[in-house]
Amino acid sequence: MNNLIKGEKHDWEMVIGLEIHAQVKSNSKLFSSSSTKFGSLPNSQVSLVDAAMPGMLPVINKYCVEQAVKTGVGLNAKINNYSVFDRKNYFYADLPQGYQISQYKYPIVGEGKVTIDFKDGTSKDIRIVRLHLEQDAGKSLHDQNPSKTYVDLNRSGVALMEIVSEPDIRTPDEAGMYISKIRSILMYLDTCDGNMQEGSLRADVNISVRKPGEEYGTRCEIKNLNSIKFIKQAINYEAKRQIEILESGGSIEQNTMLFNTSTGKTRPMRNKEEAHDYRYFPDPDLLPLEISEEEIGKIKSSIPELPDELKNKFIDNYKLSNYDASVLTADKQTSDYFNQSINSDPELKNHAKIVVNWITSELFSLLNKNNIELKNSPVSPENLGQLIKLISTNEISGKIAKDVLEDMFSSGKTAKQIVDDKGLQQVTDQGEIEEVIDEVIKDNPKMVEQYLGGKDKLLGFFVGQAMKKTKGKANPKILNDILKNKLNKKN
Amino acid sequence: MTKPSLKKTLNDLETKKISIKELNQDYLKQIKEKENLNIFIYFSEDNVLEQIENLEKDNSTKKLNGIPIAVKDLFCTKSMPTTAASKILENFNPTYESFVTQKLLDEGSIFVGKTNLDEFAMGSATNTSFFGNTINPLSKKNEPLAPGGSSGGSAAAVAADLCLGATGTDTGGSIRQPASFCGVVGIKPTYGLCSRWGIAAFASSLDQAGIFSHNVEDASILLKSIAGFDKRDSTSAKVDIPNYFENLDDDLNGKTVGIPKEYSIDGTPMEISQIWEDAIKVLEKKGVKIKNISLPHTKYALPTYYIIAPAEASSNLARYDGVKYGFRSEEIDSLDAMYENTRAQGFGREVKRRILIGTYVLSAGYYDAYYLKAQKVRKLIADDFNKAFQECDFIVTPTAPSAAFPLNEKQNDPIKMYLNDVFTVPASLAGLPGISIPFGKDKNNLPLGIQILGKHFDEQQVFNAALSLERSYE
Numbered sequence: 001m002n003n004l005i006k007g008e009k010h011d012w013e014m015v016i017g018l019e020i021h022a023q024v025k026s027n028s029k030l031f032s033s034s035s036t037k038f039g040s041l042p043n044s045q046v047s048l049v050d051a052a053m054p055g056m057l058p059v060i061n062k063y064c065v066e067q068a069v070k071t072g073v074g075l076n077a078k079i080n081n082y083s084v085f086d087r088k089n090y091f092y093a094d095l096p097q098g099y100q101i102s103q104y105k106y107p108i109v110g111e112g113k114v115t116i117d118f119k120d121g122t123s124k125d126i127r128i129v130r131l132h133l134e135q136d137a138g139k140s141l142h143d144q145n146p147s148k149t150y151v152d153l154n155r156s157g158v159a160l161m162e163i164v165s166e167p168d169i170r171t172p173d174e175a176g177m178y179i180s181k182i183r184s185i186l187m188y189l190d191t192c193d194g195n196m197q198e199g200s201l202r203a204d205v206n207i208s209v210r211k212p213g214e215e216y217g218t219r220c221e222i223k224n225l226n227s228i229k230f231i232k233q234a235i236n237y238e239a240k241r242q243i244e245i246l247e248s249g250g251s252i253e254q255n256t257m258l259f260n261t262s263t264g265k266t267r268p269m270r271n272k273e274e275a276h277d278y279r280y281f282p283d284p285d286l287l288p289l290e291i292s293e294e295e296i297g298k299i300k301s302s303i304p305e306l307p308d309e310l311k312n313k314f315i316d317n318y319k320l321s322n323y324d325a326s327v328l329t330a331d332k333q334t335s336d337y338f339n340q341s342i343n344s345d346p347e348l349k350n351h352a353k354i355v356v357n358w359i360t361s362e363l364f365s366l367l368n369k370n371n372i373e374l375k376n377s378p379v380s381p382e383n384l385g386q387l388i389k390l391i392s393t394n395e396i397s398g399k400i401a402k403d404v405l406e407d408m409f410s411s412g413k414t415a416k417q418i419v420d421d422k423g424l425q426q427v428t429d430q431g432e433i434e435e436v437i438d439e440v441i442k443d444n445p446k447m448v449e450q451y452l453g454g455k456d457k458l459l460g461f462f463v464g465q466a467m468k469k470t471k472g473k474a475n476p477k478i479l480n481d482i483l484k485n486k487l488n489k490k491n
Numbered sequence: 492m493t494k495p496s497l498k499k500t501l502n503d504l505e506t507k508k509i510s511i512k513e514l515n516q517d518y519l520k521q522i523k524e525k526e527n528l529n530i531f532i533y534f535s536e537d538n539v540l541e542q543i544e545n546l547e548k549d550n551s552t553k554k555l556n557g558i559p560i561a562v563k564d565l566f567c568t569k570s571m572p573t574t575a576a577s578k579i580l581e582n583f584n585p586t587y588e589s590f591v592t593q594k595l596l597d598e599g600s601i602f603v604g605k606t607n608l609d610e611f612a613m614g615s616a617t618n619t620s621f622f623g624n625t626i627n628p629l630s631k632k633n634e635p636l637a638p639g640g641s642s643g644g645s646a647a648a649v650a651a652d653l654c655l656g657a658t659g660t661d662t663g664g665s666i667r668q669p670a671s672f673c674g675v676v677g678i679k680p681t682y683g684l685c686s687r688w689g690i691a692a693f694a695s696s697l698d699q700a701g702i703f704s705h706n707v708e709d710a711s712i713l714l715k716s717i718a719g720f721d722k723r724d725s726t727s728a729k730v731d732i733p734n735y736f737e738n739l740d741d742d743l744n745g746k747t748v749g750i751p752k753e754y755s756i757d758g759t760p761m762e763i764s765q766i767w768e769d770a771i772k773v774l775e776k777k778g779v780k781i782k783n784i785s786l787p788h789t790k791y792a793l794p795t796y797y798i799i800a801p802a803e804a805s806s807n808l809a810r811y812d813g814v815k816y817g818f819r820s821e822e823i824d825s826l827d828a829m830y831e832n833t834r835a836q837g838f839g840r841e842v843k844r845r846i847l848i849g850t851y852v853l854s855a856g857y858y859d860a861y862y863l864k865a866q867k868v869r870k871l872i873a874d875d876f877n878k879a880f881q882e883c884d885f886i887v888t889p890t891a892p893s894a895a896f897p898l899n900e901k902q903n904d905p906i907k908m909y910l911n912d913v914f915t916v917p918a919s920l921a922g923l924p925g926i927s928i929p930f931g932k933d934k935n936n937l938p939l940g941i942q943i944l945g946k947h948f949d950e951q952q953v954f955n956a957a958l959s960l961e962r963s964y965e
Binding site: 048052058060087097277286 | 566567573575580583585586587589687688689690691692694695696722723724725726802803805806808809810812814815816826830850853854855858862
């Protein structure tokens, strides 16, 4: 695959690494018992600890630790039995303690990897450097008053997992696939709700460019991107910016950048000289975090099937392609739906590809059109299974099935009900079809003449006419066979 | 005049020789009489009277019912403001009660007021307070002496008979040194014995709450009251708290005392060396085996302490930024200006000095040479003690290198001031329990203190040895 981008003078390769900040799914914060609910009134979920009142002390939320371990297992990573919370010191109005409790030298999770799958059937591993736990800061609201900044501390102290990748990513698409895969794993594990709009999942992107085969170039970091679209846009813009500088003989300054979502451009926030000295040191209010192998084992055994395992199972059991299986398993809702649907009738196992197609194209397009999530689909997996069974047993044609699905979608009725009510069963009775064909031939003598004169393409016309008369219910194969037979006899 | 005692007073209250009101009114009178010593940052007669009224309504029997206690103004209290002796918290009223003070309230004690201290407990003379110096009650006329620090107000409150006990905190000697200067008993228990929850932090890995009292028995009663596990403090220890008072035993026959040679420091006044020797002799007479021990890393304790404590303080005090509570400067043209001016105007010189030191030693490029090295040395110092305690049951040393010095004497020489902690800091770094008891006087008739150090969570042995020395001295 060619991942290079063309510059004015030569080709360039992007080198990209991601730091993903995923909010841990938990009811309470990392070091306090305040609620983590999104969208509550400002400062309504702030404990004395979150507001950094004098003498207040952090106490680790064990559930968040378990969630981090679970995630580590999902990322095929090493879980560290010993990890340490450090203080990252800096001043900001929405950082009440004047430091963020994070993990620096000793993170809870070490090296791991995730696999991304391409359409052409190939796949690639992206290596994970580490995952660590840290607190989120509050929120500064600059737009509420012309001369004041307000601070909302609801988010202050909420647990985040920072997942750091190696610079293994080479294209914006790979970056998008990587973050989608991480999101999918987190959602299967139920360790993060994956909601990028609400900020539950955000990423910092490190990017540099180089001539293929050369050493890594100087990188810039684009902060706080909260959609896959923006991540791709920001990477594209930033890579182009860096290439232009390099090709005009300049050099890249190691900057921290911000991405403007309305202009689609990046701009520097601070350079290396202005970088903070965070003065990390172990937080003396907290003991080192020790997790026994036994505890890790317990957490491991509670982990559900993950997308890659499920993907392989789908490939083995249903002979699906790698890509089809990865599309199905990218989202737990989809794989659950597929599972329920295909298991609703033993017959369907032999028609897995049809089930996949009906879910990912027909059903998805209806859901999209109506802006409904799969979990709220008016067509249950069992009912879709029933519909597909009707197709596979030739009771209805694929074409009619589309109409039936739309009907199911709006009325909530089962496929069988609709087919019975409307008499949509496919006509497979030879005699009945012969009668229709005879009529069509009789009514269109000129066309018959032309067909016999060599215009083979007109066969379609006769099929169409016959279908019209049977309201689309005639079995197309039988119809075709009889039609050819009869026309040829005329010869 | 016989010294008042908590134990006797409890008895008098129980036998109705005196009422809670009568008792506390005596103390209120004395507090008002001695206002010139500037012992309290917060004192309100009405507040105390209200507490008495509430107690009188409550008929339950509590261990410290009606006992007047002074509280160092580093403990957050709901019913009184909490300042940490800093302008930056000048008008701060906590909505919560610290673990230690809550325990004292639960047992029915009366808080007579919040005592003065060095700002954020940084100092050894109670002279860095935003609210002015505290004067040692033992001062002679026209010769004001320092009460020691940082818990100078609490030590002075006990010495001046303004309460029957007081809370303190000790980070590097802040209970033991002022106890020595004021001629009272002061105990810093093992790190983790008392929860730090609700105590404004100075140096988290060293801060520990403790008690001032008139005598060892009283200290043993009060320490039991404030000790215990607290799930809100991750460094709080899950240990059973013995009934120290019930278990007191001054018979030390067969025990071994360790005498560390490194505590003989050039320049230590003769009188100090003398009381140390006296104490050793007394113990020997009581059948205690004298064991000369070595704590070879002692000389590194002070520099180690003055790296670790400021490092933690520089981070702990970052929360005082003018954003959420406490003092905020008027000059706030930008966020940075708000921080700079608030902290420049809100903190005193000593606090700023330590924040600067702490920030420096944690900086990129210096961390390994200072902070990391100091942590390693701290471990060596702790190992010294662990080794020594394989050969002895407790250790005896002087508490401080001098008696109370005149106010302002060392104000402009921070290094000299830091040397005050030379005997107390090593045990702080090792997290060990230590008590200071009055033992002898200097040539000016000022009290001198003897320090007894014990094994981790062996407060009982510390109390027993202290009681034995106290009884021989009386």
